[in-house]
Amino acid sequence: MLTNVLPSQGRVLRTAALAAAAVLAPLAGPRLRAEPAYRVAASIQPAGPVTDTDPIQLVIRIEGAEAPELSVPRLPAMSGFRVLSGPSTSQQFSWINGRASASATLVYTLLAEKPGAAEIPAISLQIGGATYRTEPIQLQVVKGQTGPRSPPAASPGRARPREGSEPDVFVEARLGAREVWVGQSVPFTVILFSAAEITNFQWREIPSFSGFWTEDESVDPNAERYRETVDGRPYVAYPLERKILMPTSAGEITIDPYAASFQVRRRSGDAFEDFFSFGRVRDVIRKTEPVRLRVKALPEAGRPPSFSGAVGSFRISSSADRTEVQANEAVALKLTVQGDGFLKSVSAPHLDVPPDLKVFEPKVSESSSTSAGKVTSRKTWEWVLVPLVPGEISIPSPEFSFFDPAQAEYRILRAAPLRLTVRKADRGEESAPVARGEVRLKRQEIAFIKPLRGRLRDERTPAHRRPWFVAALLAPLIWMPALIALGRRRVRLREDRSFARAGRAASRARKRLRGCERRLSSLDAGSFHEELARALVDYVADRFDRSAAGLTYEVADSLLESRGVVPELRARFRACLERCDFARFVPESGAPSRKAEVLAEARALVDLVERAL
Amino acid sequence: MRGAARFLSAAALALGVWGVGSSGARAQTPEEIFQQANVAYEKGDYEGAAGGYRRVIQYGIVDPRVEYNLGNASFRLGRLGEAVLHYERALRLAPGDPDVVGNLELARSRCFDRVEAPELAGPIRLLRAVQDRLGADRQAILVLCLVWCACALVAWRAARPGGFTPAVGWVLAALLLVTSAAALSWVTTENRHRGTRLAVVLEDSVDVLAGPGQNNATLFTVHEGLTVEVRSERQEWIQVSLPNGLHGWIPRDALGLV
Numbered sequence: 013m014l015t016n017v018l019p020s021q022g023r024v025l026r027t028a029a030l031a032a033a034a035v036l037a038p039l040a041g042p043r044l045r046a047e048p049a050y051r052v053a054a055s056i057q058p059a060g061p062v063t064d065t066d067p068i069q070l071v072i073r074i075e076g077a078e079a080p081e082l083s084v085p086r087l088p089a090m091s092g093f094r095v096l097s098g099p100s101t102s103q104q105f106s107w108i109n110g111r112a113s114a115s116a117t118l119v120y121t122l123l124a125e126k127p128g129a130a131e132i133p134a135i136s137l138q139i140g141g142a143t144y145r146t147e148p149i150q151l152q153v154v155k156g157q158t159g160p161r162s163p164p165a166a167s168p169g170r171a172r173p174r175e176g177s178e179p180d181v182f183v184e185a186r187l188g189a190r191e192v193w194v195g196q197s198v199p200f201t202v203i204l205f206s207a208a209e210i211t212n213f214q215w216r217e218i219p220s221f222s223g224f225w226t227e228d229e230s231v232d233p234n235a236e237r238y239r240e241t242v243d244g245r246p247y248v249a250y251p252l253e254r255k256i257l258m259p260t261s262a263g264e265i266t267i268d269p270y271a272a273s274f275q276v277r278r279r280s281g282d283a284f285e286d287f288f289s290f291g292r293v294r295d296v297i298r299k300t301e302p303v304r305l306r307v308k309a310l311p312e313a314g315r316p317p318s319f320s321g322a323v324g325s326f327r328i329s330s331s332a333d334r335t336e337v338q339a340n341e342a343v344a345l346k347l348t349v350q351g352d353g354f355l356k357s358v359s360a361p362h363l364d365v366p367p368d369l370k371v372f373e374p375k376v377s378e379s380s381s382t383s384a385g386k387v388t389s390r391k392t393w394e395w396v397l398v399p400l401v402p403g404e405i406s407i408p409s410p411e412f413s414f415f416d417p418a419q420a421e422y423r424i425l426r427a428a429p430l431r432l433t434v435r436k437a438d439r440g441e442e443s444a445p446v447a448r449g450e451v452r453l454k455r456q457e458i459a460f461i462k463p464l465r466g467r468l469r470d471e472r473t474p475a476h477r478r479p480w481f482v483a484a485l486l487a488p489l490i491w492m493p494a495l496i497a498l499g500r501r502r503v504r505l506r507e508d509r510s511f512a513r514a515g516r517a518a519s520r521a522r523k524r525l526r527g528c529e530r531r532l533s534s535l536d537a538g539s540f541h542e543e544l545a546r547a548l549v550d551y552v553a554d555r556f557d558r559s560a561a562g563l564t565y566e567v568a569d570s571l572l573e574s575r576g577v578v579p580e581l582r583a584r585f586r587a588c589l590e591r592c593d594f595a596r597f598v599p600e601s602g603a604p605s606r607k608a609e610v611l612a613e614a615r616a617l618v619d620l621v622e623r624a625l
Numbered sequence: 626m627r628g629a630a631r632f633l634s635a636a637a638l639a640l641g642v643w644g645v646g647s648s649g650a651r652a653q654t655p656e657e658i659f660q661q662a663n664v665a666y667e668k669g670d671y672e673g674a675a676g677g678y679r680r681v682i683q684y685g686i687v688d689p690r691v692e693y694n695l696g697n698a699s700f701r702l703g704r705l706g707e708a709v710l711h712y713e714r715a716l717r718l719a720p721g722d723p724d725v726v727g728n729l730e731l732a733r734s735r736c737f738d739r740v741e742a743p744e745l746a747g748p749i750r751l752l753r754a755v756q757d758r759l760g761a762d763r764q765a766i767l768v769l770c771l772v773w774c775a776c777a778l779v780a781w782r783a784a785r786p787g788g789f790t791p792a793v794g795w796v797l798a799a800l801l802l803v804t805s806a807a808a809l810s811w812v813t814t815e816n817r818h819r820g821t822r823l824a825v826v827l828e829d830s831v832d833v834l835a836g837p838g839q840n841n842a843t844l845f846t847v848h849e850g851l852t853v854e855v856r857s858e859r860q861e862w863i864q865v866s867l868p869n870g871l872h873g874w875i876p877r878d879a880l881g882l883v
Contacts, residue, residue, distance in 0.1 A: 194843070223842075260842060261835070261841075261842025261843065262842070262843075263840075263842075309843070315830060317737050317829055317830055317848055317849075318737070319830070319846070320846065321845075321846070357845075359739075360739070362737055362739070456731055456734075457731075458697055458700055458727075458728040458731055458732070459697075459723075459724040459727055459728055460697075461663055461666050461667075461674075461693070461694040461697050461698075462690040462693055462694060462724070463663060464656055464659050464660055464663070464690070467656060468655050468656055468659060468681065468686045468688045468690070468691065469686075469688050470685065470686060470687050470688070471687055471688060471689065471718045471719075472687040472718075474761060474762060474765070474815065474819065475761075475762035475765045475766060476762075476765045476815075481765065481766075481769065484769055484773075485769060485772065487773075488772065488773065488776035491776075491780075492776050492779065492780045495777075495780040495781070495784065496780050496783045496784045497784075498784070499780070499781065499783075499784020499785065500784050502784075503784065503785060503786065
């Protein structure tokens with residue numbers, strides 16, 4: 013029997029094996045070449061229960077008469093498993109009693125994500141142009157070791173490997189308190205407990221710490237290791253992570269588990285092997301248990317207005333770089349708050365200064381450090397104050413308040429007030445903002461109430477939604493054409509003489525007729541009717557820009573006809589003229605009533621003709 | 626609708642006053658109540674003055690003088706939040722009024738919260754100051770006058786033969802440009818003033834939560850007199866934002882809408 017194991021990385025050996033197979037294959041005769049099919053199977057190693065902390069190996073084995081031309085398969089999506097590494101491949105060729113056989117193996121390292129039922133689905137492989145599928149594998153994942161290894165009788169529900177096969181190592185997350193206030197700092201530590209030698213440590217999962225502000229504390233696992241007995245077993249404890257957490261909201265907050273992978277070297281029991289480090293090495297993954305923290309909301313009762321979120325224990329101090337200054341010289345007022353707790357979110361205290369002082373925005377400096385599971389913060393606000401007038405000025409120290417979780421109550425701190433002695437500026441400083449003799453405001457005060465003048469108005473509706481505004485906005489559409497027409501008419505009246513004469517004809521005729529009316533009784537019948545006839549003839553002459561001299565009734569009639577005046581009106585117009593002529597020469601027809609009748613007729617005719625033209 | 630509402634409220638108040646004063650005392654006009662409130666203020670009876678101004682407002686009167694005087698009475702009574710609220714309302718009605726602006730600034734200076742708004746560029750700050758000083762209504766009337774001037778110029782020149790000379794064309798173009806700029810300024814001012822809903826914190830200290838409900842996390846705390854912008858409303862909660870970009874939800878009872 014010839015057996016030759018080829019590691020996947022040994023490309024040269026693999027090529028040699030394939031060449032050997034190619035040489036020896038013809039010797040197997042036609043029967044071997046007629047069986048190109050392969051047997052493909054997937055299995056899980058090691059056998060036994062699968063935990064969510066121990067990696068398992070998914071082994072895909074391909075067996076056939078010829079060495080398979082295998083392409084690395086793409087694993088299907090596996091819910092419940094995470095691929096840690098792989099695939100590693102190996103091939104094997106054997107020749108037994110003139111019969112050749114070959115096999116290839118693909119190995120993936122997987123880790124179950126959580127306890128419960130899980131399935132590795134069917135995996136497709138392409139071998140020499142044909143597709144092969146493995147059978148799905150059903151698994152039951154049990155909870156792995158997250159704490160110290162318990163005695164066999166203490167964990168009946170958990171499948172345990174036999175004593176000695178499970179490395180005695182676990183990772184634990186510890187919180188300094190189970191119940192805190194919002195904003196209160198709480199230490200958090202992750203510790204690795206091991207009773208064996210550990211190498212190749214690597215974090216696999218780190219929680220996000222949502223709902224917390226965090227401050228990391230530097231930690232050296234080897235330097236800070238210590239011995240601790242857990243459940244009666246001695247362990248070496250390595251602090252891996254140390255943080256200070258500050259919850260930002262009330263409620264129940266869960267910190268997700270950490271997961272770490274490492275190798276554990278186990279003693280074989282053979283002194284020779286142990287001496288030469290031939291002990292077996294095992295890949296191990298360990299998770300911490302989720303940690304729950306109950307966060308209480310800060311009490312509403314007794315909360316001072318100056319409170320801006322500081323929780324812990326603080327003290328306050330204030331100082332000024334000098335207490336005696338000249339007017340318009342700057343003074344730096346420094347206020348420092350320091351103590352145990354976070355101060356990052358705390359805003360500047362309100363500085364209530366008298367109006368004689370000009371205050372600039374404060375400069376803020378902040379520092380924090382963590383040690384022994386506590387965060388120590390220091391925050392300093394530095395205001396620049398410029399006194400404007402000489403005299404004694406007292407500046408009350410700003411108020412700072414915080415919540416003391418130990419006493420569960422708010423505390424208010426005030427530093428000593430600052431007294432400033434402000435001297436007059438030197439002669440060289442006389443260009444100061446406050447001039448000599450200037451009248452200054454002693455105190456800022458609100459302006460007086462407004463008296464009632466007129467009626468109270470409803471000014472809720474904006475101007476553009478009031479009717480008058482809309483009407484005024486649309487008015488140009490009306491007055492613009494009218495203005496243009498009027499302007500053009502005035503220009504024509506000024507520049508076109510005949511148009512102007514025609515335009516004024518009616519008014520002139522009416523004016524003359526009014527003159528006739530005024531002299532109705534004083535004029536004799538002849539003069540009255542002559543004046544009346546002249547007014548009508550002159551009207552036609554003006555209207556048609558003709559000379560009144562020589563304008564006979566026939567010409568007047570034809571002019572009116574030329575502009576489309578209806579025959580009835582023309583006849584009436586001529587009849588009126590002829591009636592005037594008749595009355596001039598027949599005095600008895602000039603009775604006042606007759607004269608008024610003719611005058612009314614003449615007026616009516618001017619209006620009618622004007623309208624007809 | 627508003628007119629009808631105002632009439633109904635006035636009628637109801639008048640009936641109420643008539644009913645209470647059964648001795649036949651006639652109903653007081655809003656002007657009389659306002660005068661009485663002013664007298665009470667001058668005598669130092671700020672509570673009585675505030676009550677009088679509130680009665681005037683119940684008549685449906687929306688007058689900047691009433692809001693301003695009520696702001697003064699609230700300030701004297703130490704109700705900083707109410708004072709800021711009524712000064713803000715007065716400023717909406719009478720933008721640029723120096724008394725309102727001054728008193729509002731003084732009231733804000735007494736407030737606890739200091740919120741830094743993003744710094745605007747110099748020209749924009751100047752433009753906004755001019756716009757606020759004029760107010761949207763005055764700008765609307767200015768636009769109306771400019772439109773009338775442009776139309777009159779067009780009508781005047783159109784009535785004359787050969788009236789549109791190049792010089793007139795330039796003048797007309799300049800006039801239209803100025804009118805357009807004024808109209809744009811008016812619209813932006815209108816949108817800024819009436820499109821932005823403001824509210825003022827009325828309680829000493831209010832937690833601003835991440836959502837509309839007491840079970841949400843507290844994001845930050847605001848104090849009486851702080852003016853915030855209303856972003857949305859949901860039943861008994863109002864989502865507000867601060868000039869520095871912070872935003873969250875506050876119970877409706879803790880705010881007064883401007």
